[in-house]
Amino acid sequence: MNALSPGHGPLADLFVTGIGPSAKNAPPPVPFSTDSQITWRQRWDHWQARWGYRRGDHRVPPGLYALGEPDHSSPVLVTANYTLSFDAVRAALAGHSCYLLVLDTKGVNVWCAAGKGTFGTDELVERVFSTGLHQIVDHRDLILPQLGATGVSAQLVRRHSGFRVIFGPVRAADIPAFLPQRKATPGMRRVTFTLVERLVLIPVEIVNTMLPMIVAGLVLYLLAGPVAALGVVAAVLTGTALFPLLLPWMPFHDFSANGFLLGGIVALACVWGLWPGAMPLDWVLALRMVGLLLGLPPVTAYLAMNFTGATPITSPSWVRREMKRYIPLMAVSAILGMVGVLWSAIAGWLGR
Amino acid sequence: MATQLQAINTLQYDSHRCIGCGMCATVCPHGVFAVESKRARLVRYETCMECGACQVNCPTQAITVDSGVGCAEAYIRGILTGSEPRCDNSCCGEGSNGRGCC
Numbered sequence: 001m002n003a004l005s006p007g008h009g010p011l012a013d014l015f016v017t018g019i020g021p022s023a024k025n026a027p028p029p030v031p032f033s034t035d036s037q038i039t040w041r042q043r044w045d046h047w048q049a050r051w052g053y054r055r056g057d058h059r060v061p062p063g064l065y066a067l068g069e070p071d072h073s074s075p076v077l078v079t080a081n082y083t084l085s086f087d088a089v090r091a092a093l094a095g096h097s098c099y100l101l102v103l104d105t106k107g108v109n110v111w112c113a114a115g116k117g118t119f120g121t122d123e124l125v126e127r128v129f130s131t132g133l134h135q136i137v138d139h140r141d142l143i144l145p146q147l148g149a150t151g152v153s154a155q156l157v158r159r160h161s162g163f164r165v166i167f168g169p170v171r172a173a174d175i176p177a178f179l180p181q182r183k184a185t186p187g188m189r190r191v192t193f194t195l196v197e198r199l200v201l202i203p204v205e206i207v208n209t210m211l212p213m214i215v216a217g218l219v220l221y222l223l224a225g226p227v228a229a230l231g232v233v234a235a236v237l238t239g240t241a242l243f244p245l246l247l248p249w250m251p252f253h254d255f256s257a258n259g260f261l262l263g264g265i266v267a268l269a270c271v272w273g274l275w276p277g278a279m280p281l282d283w284v285l286a287l288r289m290v291g292l293l294l295g296l297p298p299v300t301a302y303l304a305m306n307f308t309g310a311t312p313i314t315s316p317s318w319v320r321r322e323m324k325r326y327i328p329l330m331a332v333s334a335i336l337g338m339v340g341v342l343w344s345a346i347a348g349w350l351g352r
Numbered sequence: 353m354a355t356q357l358q359a360i361n362t363l364q365y366d367s368h369r370c371i372g373c374g375m376c377a378t379v380c381p382h383g384v385f386a387v388e389s390k391r392a393r394l395v396r397y398e399t400c401m402e403c404g405a406c407q408v409n410c411p412t413q414a415i416t417v418d419s420g421v422g423c424a425e426a427y428i429r430g431i432l433t434g435s436e437p438r439c440d441n442s443c444c445g446e447g448s449n450g451r452g453c454c
Contacts (some may be wrong), residue, residue, distance in 0.1 A: 033419070082410030115419075149379035150419070151403035167378050193382040202424075312381065315402040316422045318360045323424055 006320030026111020028132025029033025031064040036094035038087055045083050052204040055107075058083040064131035065090075068097030072138045075179065077168070078124065079145065080105040080113050088172040096176070099137065101210070103127055111312075121153050123158045125230035134162070143175075143182075145166045146189060147193040191312040198244045201310050205240035209303065212236075216299075224288050231270035235296040238262045239303025247311075256326035263297030270296065284351065287344035298330035306329075361400040362418035367391060376406040376415060399425035 049058040076099045077286045079089045105113035113119035154165035169188035213236040221229035250258040308314040382399040385392045406418030406437035423438045430437035
């Protein structure tokens with residue numbers, strides 16, 4: 001936790017000494033009001049967020065929200081101000097009356113924001129006092145999503161605000177089952193990476209690689225024809241869409257190795273598409289095939305390697321090791337592949 | 353199979369400092385720790401993804417783990433621009449409208 005130092009910010013110190021902005025007699029601000037309805041407009045917003053459209057704009061105003069008709073003894077649940085996070089929590093709480101304390105995570109989900117420190121000890125302590133939560137409820141319990149624990153030290157929150165942090169389940173959908181006893185089953189405490197959870201990540205992966213994919217497709221079309229152009233498009237989509245789907249059934253541990261495997265299959269399909277059917281093979285065509293066999297697999301491998309950053313199973317040490325192991329191989333393979341394709345293109349033009 | 357992990361992580365746990373509060377077992381999303389007879393034990397060490405939640409919430413600093421940026425893209429950008437790898441400089445920061453992973 002290099003970048004994080006939970007609880008050591010100036011605001012935390014301010015509240016310890018008791019000279020915070022919330023003077024004792026001032027009435028607490030009125031909480032925002034919300035409900036558990038997800039409108040079509042909000043579903044449209046979620047859809048856009050999944051496709052990475054206006055990435056930073058999927059936010060709700062941070063602060064305290066009243067859901068249902070909460071009173072001074074109602075539970076307080078803490079979440080991020082990303083619309084997907086906030087809406088998941090309030091939708092899960094249909095029929096409940098509670099407070100939602102929304103931290104300013106700059107429109108980023110709980111886990112990523114906790115890693116960055118924006119879903120953190122300082123922001124939580126500050127938000128408790130700036131919303132007047134300590135005057136609105138007479139208990140001192142805050143229910144946090146478990147994945148917020150990366151950024152929030154329960155101990156320091158207690159020390160700086162008097163509030164006890166209770167880490168709830170990983171998933172918002174489990175909150176109703178958690179609330180009565182405030183107990184999470186082992187299953188509620190584990191992150192999963194199900195087919196659906198992998199599926200929802202694919203749109204943004206595709207969008208982020210769309211432009212380079214189109215450019216590479218056009219360049220290869222000019223250099224090596226339609227089959228090669230299709231090949232590079234397939235290699236990119238295999239890395240961004242097929243690999244995340246197939247992840248649990250991939251044979252190798254390292255994502256990059258699996259990417260090389262899938263990219264190799266794409267390249268072989270490409271060679272098959274170019275096969276003239278008659279021997280001997282024209283050397284210009286053979287060179288093009290070799291170029292594609294070397295050039296396409298590292299494309300898929302690179303994208304698969306990048307997917308490590310989007311999974312809940314890979315560690316930073318793992319990512320660094322993969323980069324050290326595979327980037328040199330990818331670079332050599334890609335460069336040789338490009339030389340092969342270019343050479344065959346030039347030879348083809350000169351021969352004509 | 354990709355989810356069969358080898359131990360590639362920096363997690364270190366000093367059981368002598370453990371007071372058995374169980375916070376590590378509560379916050380860990382991979383069930384790395386289990387509390388047995390008032391002391392935490394590493395039961396799924398190899399699944400640790402270095403998120404750092406246990407270290408942040410251990411009251412006796414019995415756990416250390418080198419957590420940090422987990423995106424290859426962030427490292428590559430860091431190397432290309434000669435700066436520290438930072439998540440918010442690459443794909444998931446507030447200044448990155450139109451792009452994003454999380």
